[in-house]
Amino acid sequence: MTDIAEFEEDVPAQDRGRTRIGQAVLWILLLGFVLLAPFFLYPVFVMQLLCFALFACAFNLLIGFTGLLSFGHAAFFGGAAYICGHVLTAWGFPPLLGIIAGGLFAAVLGLVVGALAIRRQGIYFAMITLALAQIVYFFALQLPFTGGEDGLQGIPRGYLLGFINLNDSLNMYYFVAVVFLVGFLAIYRTIHSPFGQVLQAIRENEPRALSLGYNVDRFKLIAFVLSATLAGVAGSTKAIVFQFASLTDVHWSTSGEVILMTLVGGMGTIFGPVLGAFIVVALQHVLTGIGSWVQVVIGATFVACVLVFRRGIIGEIARLLKLHSV
Amino acid sequence: MDDTILEARKIRISFGGFVAVKDVDLKIKRGSIHAIIGPNGAGKTTLFNLLTKFHRPTSGQILFNGQDITSRKPAEIAKLGIVRSFQISAVFPHLTALENVRVALQRKLGMNYHFWRSQKILRQLDAEAMARLEQVGLQDFAHTRAVEMPYGRKRALEIATTLGLEPELMLLDEPTQGMGTEDVGTVTELIRKVREGRTIVMVEHNLGVVSTLADTITVLNRGEVLAEGPYEVVSKNPQVMEAYMGVSAEEAEGTDA
Ligand SMILES: Nc1ncnc2c1ncn2[C@@H]1O[C@H](COP(=O)(O)OP(=O)(O)OP(=O)(O)O)[C@@H](O)[C@H]1O
Ligand SMILES: [Mg+2]
Numbered sequence: 001m002t003d004i005a006e007f008e009e010d011v012p013a014q015d016r017g018r019t020r021i022g023q024a025v026l027w028i029l030l031l032g033f034v035l036l037a038p039f040f041l042y043p044v045f046v047m048q049l050l051c052f053a054l055f056a057c058a059f060n061l062l063i064g065f066t067g068l069l070s071f072g073h074a075a076f077f078g079g080a081a082y083i084c085g086h087v088l089t090a091w092g093f094p095p096l097l098g099i100i101a102g103g104l105f106a107a108v109l110g111l112v113v114g115a116l117a118i119r120r121q122g123i124y125f126a127m128i129t130l131a132l133a134q135i136v137y138f139f140a141l142q143l144p145f146t147g148g149e150d151g152l153q154g155i156p157r158g159y160l161l162g163f164i165n166l167n168d169s170l171n172m173y174y175f176v177a178v179v180f181l182v183g184f185l186a187i188y189r190t191i192h193s194p195f196g197q198v199l200q201a202i203r204e205n206e207p208r209a210l211s212l213g214y215n216v217d218r219f220k221l222i223a224f225v226l227s228a229t230l231a232g233v234a235g236s237t238k239a240i241v242f243q244f245a246s247l248t249d250v251h252w253s254t255s256g257e258v259i260l261m262t263l264v265g266g267m268g269t270i271f272g273p274v275l276g277a278f279i280v281v282a283l284q285h286v287l288t289g290i291g292s293w294v295q296v297v298i299g300a301t302f303v304a305c306v307l308v309f310r311r312g313i314i315g316e317i318a319r320l321l322k323l324h325s326v
Numbered sequence: 327m328d329d330t331i332l333e334a335r336k337i338r339i340s341f342g343g344f345v346a347v348k349d350v351d352l353k354i355k356r357g358s359i360h361a362i363i364g365p366n367g368a369g370k371t372t373l374f375n376l377l378t379k380f381h382r383p384t385s386g387q388i389l390f391n392g393q394d395i396t397s398r399k400p401a402e403i404a405k406l407g408i409v410r411s412f413q414i415s416a417v418f419p420h421l422t423a424l425e426n427v428r429v430a431l432q433r434k435l436g437m438n439y440h441f442w443r444s445q446k447i448l449r450q451l452d453a454e455a456m457a458r459l460e461q462v463g464l465q466d467f468a469h470t471r472a473v474e475m476p477y478g479r480k481r482a483l484e485i486a487t488t489l490g491l492e493p494e495l496m497l498l499d500e501p502t503q504g505m506g507t508e509d510v511g512t513v514t515e516l517i518r519k520v521r522e523g524r525t526i527v528m529v530e531h532n533l534g535v536v537s538t539l540a541d542t543i544t545v546l547n548r549g550e551v552l553a554e555g556p557y558e559v560v561s562k563n564p565q566v567m568e569a570y571m572g573v574s575a576e577e578a579e580g581t582d583a
Contacts, residue, residue, distance in 0.1 A: 009445065010422040012469050194432060194448060195441035201418050201429045208416040211378065212430050212491065213404030214438070222439060 009192065011324045022323035026271045034177050043173045044241065049281050050180040051238040056261040056273035057187050058230035063259075064268030065191050066223040067203035071126040072113065072133025073231050073258050076106040078250030079136050080232030081239035085152040086145050088240070095158050095166055099179065099236040106232020107225055109136070114224030118217055133255060140250045151246030155239055172241065179237050183230050188270060190226060192325075199223055231258075260298070264305045266312025271326055275313055330389075331356040331495055331525050332408075337376055337386030346372045348549040349386065354495070359517070359526045361536045364546035365569060370529040371413055373546065374499050377527075378410045379403050390495070407494035413503065413529070415480045419473035423464055423483050426472055427455040430490030455490070462486045462516055478509030482516060489520055496520075498528040502535055514539060537561075545569070 011019050037046040055077050062068045080102030087093040087101045117128040140146050147153065157166035166172045190196050202209045202216050210216050239245040248254060257280060265276025280298060287294045309316040318326050334352040338345060347369045354360050362370050375381040377388060379400045388396045390406060398406075418426050431451045437443060459465050462482040467475055472483060481501055488496055501517065502510045514535050517526065530536050536543060537557045545552040545566050553563045560566055 010425050010469055012422065012471060189444070190441040192445045193441045193443050194435065194437050194445060195439055195443075197425070197429065197432065197445055197448065198438050200421065204418040204420060205416055207380070207412060208418065209429070210380075210400045211404055211410050211412070211416070212487070213401050213409075213433055215399075215401045219439075222441070226441065 009325055015322045015324055018321060019324045019326070022318070022321060022326050026326055030271065030274065034181065038170060038173045043169045045281075045285060047173055047176045047241045048238070049278050050176050051234050051241065052258075052261065052281050053274040053277040054180050054183045054237070055231050055234035056258055056265070056277040057184055058227045058234060059258045060262045060267055060269075060273040061187050061190065061230070062223060062227040063262060064273075065196065065203065066199050066220060066227075067206075068118070068220060068224065069122075069126045069259075070117075070129040070224075070227075071252070071255050071259070072129035072131075072136075073228075074250050074252060074254035075113070075133035075136035076110060076228040076231040077235035077238075077254060077258070078140065078245070078248075079109055079235070080106040081235040081245035081249045082140060082146050082152060084236035085155040085239045085245040088155050088158065089152065090145065094162065095160055095175075095240055098240065099233055102236030102239070103229050103233045106235070107229040109232075110225040110228025111221070114221045114228070118220045118224065130252065130255070133250070133252065137247070137250045137252070140247055146245075149247065151244060152239075153244055155243040155245065157240055157243060166240070176237055176241060179233065183233055184274075187230065191270065195219070195222070260302050263312055264302060266309075266315030266318070269312065269314040269318060269326055272312050272314035279313075329356055330354065331391060332377065332527070333389040334373075334377065335387040335389070337373075337383045337388060339372060339376060339381055339384050346549050347376060347383075350546075350549070350551055352544060352551070354525060354527055355542065356525055357523075358541040359521055359528065359539050361540035361543045362527065362529045362546055363531070363533075363536060363543060364552070368546040369549040370546055371499055372549075374410060374497055374527075374529065378408060378497060404491065404493075407492075408497065409488050409491050409493035409495075410497040411484050411488055411499055411501065413499040415477070415484065417472040417475075417480050417483050417487070420471055422469050422471050423459055423475065423486075424452065424455050424468040426483055427458045427487050427490050428452070430487045431455055431458075433491070458486045458490050459483075461489065461520070463512070478505050478512065481505070481509070481513060485513075485516060485520070493524060495525045495527070498526065498530075500529050500531060502530065502532050510535060533561075 059073050062070055083105040084098040084102035088095065088098040093101065113129060113132045117125050120128060141148060157172060160166055160175055164171050166175060198214055198219055202219055206216055235249060261276035261280045262273045264279055265274065266272025283298055283301065284294055287297055311319060314326060330353050332354040334350055336349045336351060337347060338349050339347050350373060362373065364370055376383050379398055387394060390408060395403065418429060428448055428451050431454055432438060432448055456468060459468055462485055464479060464482055464486060467479060472480060502513050510532060517539060540557060543557055543560045544554045545560055547569045552569060553560050553566050
């Protein structure tokens, strides 16, 4: 029993060595990238990667680890971006407090949307989340503080903790890196917690979990709120990075994009959504020159990925190498 | 305490216009093994779903230890001590056998909502989970994922998981369905072993199993109780023979040997 001491879950004996190496390699790659990327790549681009990576990971907590497909996650991401932008601009909040405000807003919104949606399953669940997200979009368009079609512009980055100037791009970068890592670790821990264990049981066999006495709806709701909160943190952070919150952030296409990122990387894997977000965001950047054809290329990439790597890239690698919990 | 652990009074459910369970009265005696038999589509699983609140009865009342549980939720039912299994194998496929049992044991730790705590804390349950696995002869499969286990072992794992909750009342929906003779024997033995100190209600097609295990048999047909009593009495009932025995005489022979 001692040899599994480092695993939080019970990995079949024959796969333990490989799994441990696989996990170590991915952690090193991720941390290495996060620490060093701004020296090789344009920092704002890397910050965008990290924000969407956190968004995708938050989304994955729901679809990959709870089995709920939300088609309205842009509401949390974009809604929080507006709230964060507003409290920074109009009320002069410091950046960290802005992110917290955005996260809290997303949590409350998540509680409402989740409570309404989890009464239904499958496609109906997805449709309810989509419908409610459309309502949020409507408010984003209509409310006076959001700037309507123009969005909320010129959000000040300000000073972190009162003395770190976030207008300096490396300062800003490492702040975003920390937010990302904290969010990523929070999700990692949630998955590997007693709560996460029940979530997995629910995803694998809901009636059975119910018959064992677990209040399935409550678990789903908590997972929904956690996911919404972290999506909100990602959106708020993005608003500070770009100093801009716009209708695109709450648009249904953003909800679609995060599904895409998660599926391409591997839903239900830990590192997959990060990779998926990197790929999609990078493609968008590389292909900006070709205008609206971007969507076609991304769509084609998506179809190819789903056909060739049904479990997503990390998911397929894990399957081939028999790695667990990567 | 009263002799009756579970009682159904005139429970009925209809889906659309179709009445799947029709005003069924049922009394389960504490400490007994009570089998429910009947042809396919008789309403056995639906009756289970009613008793464990997976369905809400259209009318009627359900009492557990004298307490009205008609409007309780499935999760509450489990907490009261009624745990069911399912007709199709109910394991958590990508968890190991040990983890499967631990899911049942974990509830009593009272930290199921603790998403900030490491799962390592669940290791304190490993010894108990292992003991449960040994009880059903699965110790060698502890670190095997359920999906990779043979069918008969999965059903045993289900029973081990159910037992992890120490249920006062256990409802098993066709625990031997789809099993070879050898596995049927193993599961029969297992049920005999674990009946001590609890009540078991089981749906079972295999009359060999029913005749060896059950104290009382209820025959269900088209959602109604056709007959009730010990095996010797029920099996001689002409209506039962017509409705049921004819259909599965071969089945009974095939597995009795
Ligand atoms: N949710 C439902 N909606 C509509 N009809 C249902 C539902 N559940 C069961 N039925 C119907 O009720 C009847 C009884 O089904 P049930 O599954 O209880 O039979 P059973 O006795 O368990 O049969 P088997 O031996 O095949 O398991 C069937 O005709 C079935 O089609
Ligand atoms: Mg049935």
